[in-house]
Amino acid sequence: MVRNEHEMIIKLKSDLLDIIDIENGFxxxxxxxxxxxxxxxxLINAEEATLFSLNNCKNQLLIEASTSEKLEQTNCPQISIDALEVEAIQSNSLLFKLPGFEAYDLTMILMNNDSLLGILAIKGREEEADPFSHSILEAICQQIAKFLNNIRILAKTDSEEKRYKQLFRVTEKFHSSMNMDDVLGEIIHTLQEVYPTFTYYLLLSHDNNRLEDLPIKDLEYDSENIAALQAYVTGTVQLEDSVQKKRSVLYAPLKGKQGVYGVLQVIAPNTLVFPNNEVEFITLLANTAGSALENAQLYQQSKRLITDLKLINETSHRLNSNLRLAETMAYMTEQISHSFEAEEVGFILYVKDNQQIDVLKGSTEFFHKNAAEAYIQFTKEKIEKEQESLFIxxxxxxxxxxxxxxxxxxxIPMTQSGVLKGFVLVMSExxxxxxxxxxxxxxxxxHxxxxxxTNSMLREELEKMVVTDHLTKLYSRNYLDExxxxxxxxxxxxxxxxxDIDNFKSINDTFGHQVGDDVIIQVAGLINDNIRGTDIGARWGGEELAIYLPGVSLMAGVNIAERLLEKVREYSNPRVTISCGVSHWNRGKKDTYAALFKRADKALYVAKQTGKNKVIVQESDIVIDKT
Known part of the structure; x- marks a missing residue:
């Protein structure tokens, strides 16, 4: 019998050894x-064998494996774990009538160094009918406990090896990517593979609303996230256990060399204490992810800085290429609208000792409307008061x-040599x-x-001064000729x-030359007010002024002359009148500038000789009185 029992132990050891395939892995x-x-x-010719293991959170036994396919967790015996450990230590690991296991014929309490591994329950083995001695059953129990302890160690080793291989793979992936979105996605993917039963969130200190498919939350500063904030501020792992919710939460900072970029929150269900081996792995993962996030962020910052410097360099180069002011403003507006995704861009210039403002051409259309006045006035007052840029x-x-x-x-104020020249206003809805x-x-x-x-404005002012009459601010005769x-x-x-201003000599004789100059200025102002931007008003000489209307028909030109006649008569002070001589050319007839001027001069002479205060048209040799 002993020989048979000894052979049984040898066979059990052999069978258990065969279960583990060393060559092909676990x-x-x-x-x-x-x-x-x-x-x-x-081996023992039983009907059913079931292994019960300990659940730390619930402090009860759960079915870990069974030869029966019909068993459910609801069939688990309700028994004190402490009582089981005391029973196994003080009495015997082999029990035929264990309380709570009345449905089973034999129970083996599996221990390892006074630590409960589980309970092996056997059906179909009555003690009286059992041909095996207690010693052989005790030996079987010991072999099973040793085997169970070994495979759990092997399973733990295998799990850790897989996880660290995963960590190595993740580290390679992290360092091969400079995209923050990819790094965050890889963190979540790794957690899903390693901890499929855990719940996890990335609590980030930066805006990441684009990643809607990932469990990402903003790191909010409130009383409900004290542990998360401690992890973020101190850069150390924080643990938070909840007996009521039967879970343990770990907060691992995503830490780089220059700072902490967020917190990894991992929730372990059905446990009161977060497993130590998991803490070490998750901490390593979080540190690796923190370094990768830092590298990706620094890379993106460097790219953004390069882009910003290119924008400033290209803009400065373009602005220094002698563009006209309107072209300069249009280019700046386009650059700002495109680079900053702005809806409205306005360049506001101070004029007349900062008492008035002028919206420069090239600003978006909104700033040329009355609706923009409230925004411009608010900004003007704010900048003048605080002497700083506005960011609202x-x-x-x-x-x-x-x-x-x-x-x-x-x-942004436009300041040159300490003098406030105006400001740029950029807006979005x-x-x-x-x-x-x-x-x-x-x-x-x-800046x-x-x-x-400023240089573009000064250049155009200088150009205008060269071609402008100092008194009337109309163009010079040379500019008109060109x-x-x-x-x-x-x-x-x-x-x-x-x-020609009628009776101008009597104005000078009666009121003096200063008033005479003022009358010329008044008429010049009325000319500027009644012609287009493409038309040219010029001082011809003395009290004679001239207007050229490119692309304008004779009839339209006469209408403009007649309107100017009425405006001068109505608004001049002292009251004066003017006489106008009108000539016209078109491409259908051969003509010259000298002939065009000669006809107008002749028409003006007729107007002066026939009563003044009238418009005369000279076409070829035909003189037409339009009054």
Whole structure:
């Protein structure tokens, strides 16, 4: 009998050894346990063998494996774990009538160094009918406990090896990517593979609303996230256990060399204490992810800085290429609208000792409307008072509700040599549309551009001074001559008007030359007010002025002359009148600039000789009185 029992132990050891395939690697833990139970069932000729293991959170036994397919967790015996350990230590590991296990014929309490591994329950083995001695059953129990302890150690080793291989793979992936989105996605993917039963969140300190498919939350500063905030502030792992919720939560900081970029929250269900081996692995994963996030963020920051520098460099280069002021403003508006995704861009210039403002051409259309006045006035007052740039994320305009509301506002003063020249106003309807980095970039861009803008304005002012009459601010005769020659080569027609102030000598004699000059200035102002931007008003000489209307028909030109006649008669002070001589050319007839002027001069002479205060048209040799 002893020989048979000895052979049974040897056979059991052999069967258990065969379960583990060293060459092909370890089997899945569940398969190992089922194979072990089947070996025991066959060895002792039992009907059923079931292994119960300890659940730490619930402090009760749960079915870990069984040779029966019909068993459910609801069939687990309700028994004190402490009582089981005391029973196994003080009495015997082999019990035929264990309380709570009345449905089983034999129970083996499996221990390892006074630590409970589980309970092996056997059906179909009555003590009286059992041909095996207690000693052989005790030996079987010891072998099963040793085997169970070994496979759990092997399973733990195998699990850790797989996890660290996963960590190595993740580390390689992290360092091969400079995209923050990819790094965050890889963190979640790894957690899903390693901890499929855990719940996890990434609590990030930066805005990551784009990653809607990942469990990401903002790291909020409130009393409900004390542990998370401690992990973020201190850079150390924090644990939070909840007996009531029967779970343990770990907060691992995503830490780089320069700072902490967020917190990894891992929730372990059905446990009161977070497993130590999991803490070590998750901490390593979080540290690796933190370094990768830092590298990705620094890379993206460097790319953004390079892009910003290119924008400033290209803009400065373009602005210093002698563009006209309107072209300069249009280019700046396009650059800002595109780079900052701005809806409205306005360049506001101070004129007349900062008492008035002028919206420069090239600003978006909104700033040329009355609706923009409230925004411009608010910004002007704010900048003058605080002498600083404005950065507002949720602006509330106290004005007519019909005015379009812009929530995001950036305003940068244009200062040259310590003098405030104006400001740039950039707006968007969406609140908090512009980032602080965008604001700083706009400041730098305007700072580098102000000199070029100022130079462009001064250059055009100088050019205008060269071709402008000092007294009347109308163009000079030389400039008029050039433009008429150019028009006669490029346009299809044009109208020329010579204007003379009637009885001007008597004005000088009666009121003095200063009043006479003022009368000339008044008439020049009325000319500028009644012609287009493409038309040319010039001082011909003395009290004679001239107007050239490129592309304008004779009839339209006469109408303009007659309107000017009425305006001078009505608004001049002292009251004066003018006489006008009108001539016209078109491409259908051979004509010259000298002939055009000669006809207008002749018509003006007729007007002066026939009563003054009238418009005379000279076409070829025909004189037409239009009054």
């Amino acid at each position: 089997f899945v833990s569940d398969d190992l346990l089922k194979n072990m139970l089947n070996a025991i069932k066959s 994320g949720d602006f509330q305009l106290i004005a007519d509700t019909n005015v379009k509301q812009y929530k995001s506002i950036m305003a 969406a609140p908090y549309h512009f980032s602080f980095e965008t604001f700083k970039l706009l400041q730098s861009l305007i 580098h551009s102000t000199l070029a803008i 433009k008429i020659h150019l028009s006669m080569n490029e346009d299809h027609e044009g109208t020329f008007i010579l204007v």
